[in-house]
Amino acid sequence: xxxIYLPKLAEIKEIIQETKDTKTIxxxxxxxxxxxxxxxxxxxxxxxxxxxxxxxSSSPLRKEFFEFSFRTSGRATTGIxxxxxxxxxxxxxxxxxxxxxxxxxxxxxxxIGGGIGMAPVKSILEYCFDERDDYGKITVLYGxxxxxxxxxKNAFDDWRKYKNTEVVITVDPGGETADWxxxxxxxxxxxxxxxxxxxNSIAIVCGPPVMIKFALKSLEEKMGFDKKxxxxxxxxxxxxxxxxxxxxxxxxxxxxxxGPVFTAEELENLPNDF
Numbered sequence: 001x002x003x004i005y006l007p008k009l010a011e012i013k014e015i016i017q018e019t020k021d022t023k024t025i026x027x028x029x030x031x032x033x034x035x036x037x038x039x040x041x042x043x044x045x046x047x048x049x050x051x052x053x054x055x056x057s058s059s060p061l062r063k064e065f066f067e068f069s070f071r072t073s074g075r076a077t078t079g080i081x082x083x084x085x086x087x088x089x090x091x092x093x094x095x096x097x098x099x100x101x102x103x104x105x106x107x108x109x110x111x112i113g114g115g116i117g118m119a120p121v122k123s124i125l126e127y128c129f130d131e132r133d134d135y136g137k138i139t140v141l142y143g144x145x146x147x148x149x150x151x152x153k154n155a156f157d158d159w160r161k162y163k164n165t166e167v168v169i170t171v172d173p174g175g176e177t178a179d180w181x182x183x184x185x186x187x188x189x190x191x192x193x194x195x196x197x198x199x200n201s202i203a204i205v206c207g208p209p210v211m212i213k214f215a216l217k218s219l220e221e222k223m224g225f226d227k228k229x230x231x232x233x234x235x236x237x238x239x240x241x242x243x244x245x246x247x248x249x250x251x252x253x254x255x256x257x258x259g260p261v262f263t264a265e266e267l268e269n270l271p272n273d274f
Contacts, residue, residue: 007043007091008092009089011028012026012087013028013085014085021071024151025089026065032063033060034066035094036056038099038120038124040056040097041053041056044091046090049075049078051076052077055260056120059123059127059129061127062126068119070116093241095241096238099124108138108201109201109204110139110201111139112191112206113142113205114143116151119151136201137164137166138165139168142168142169142187143169143170143172143183144171145172145175146171149175156169168183168194170182170185186211188218191215192222198226198229201229203225204232205231216264227268231261231263232261234259234260235260242256251270
């Protein structure tokens with residue numbers, strides 16, 4: 001029986017500097033990818049520096065690597081930040097539940113991301129692009145505090161090339177530059193400007209808690225989405241990955257075991273402390 005606590009050594013194949021403090025790391029284990037589903041996560045560590053939890057940011061159907069994105073903010077991420085291509089990183093996982101793509105087939109999909117929260121959204125978004133004929137119209141709304149804080153800038157034009165797809169990028173007021181051609185405004189406000197309806201649609205939302213709160217309100221109250229058709233991820237609550245340390249506990253739920261993916265309907269039954 002496989003030891004679920006035992007890390008594997010993953011080799012860094014490529015490092016992409018997304019912003020001044022955020023990177024995407026592409027990895028392989030024994031020269032290949034791993035099996036995971038969009039929405040799942042892993043535990044990544046540098047020996048002697050600690051361990052951090054990150055959701056996968058790549059599509060599992062792209063077999064040349066698997067990837068995660070992280071912001072340098074503490075000892076463990078500082079250790080990861082100091083690595084280079086060819087170095088080894090400890091990895092365990094994948095853990096957690098996932099986005100149920102079988103329930104998304106034939107539906108219009110709205111992907112809403114804010115800041116570093118776009119990372120798990122990118123995984124399910126690019127998975128759906130890889131199976132493009134299974135879904136209706138795809139709308140992507142992504143926002144960050146400033147132009148310099150936007151992740152995956154090199155992917156925006158590629159996303160726009162897919163059929164029946166609209167990509168809207170926004171920055172907070174004051175975060176634009178002189179040559180900025182995208183939207184200016186907070187994500188929930190821009191969301192309400194889009195001609196989107198809840199009928200035959202599913203929305204996937206991830207970002208800062210305040211963004212999620214107001215985006216859910218807009219989707220439910222102004223755009224007619226049913227709570228069961230709004231899906232988010234609480235990956236910022238995850239710690240050990242296995243629900244053993246208890247730090248991911250919200251009411252009767254352990255986010256590491258029962259999540260991190262939840263519908264708005266499921267969140268309604270949890271204490272409002274996330």
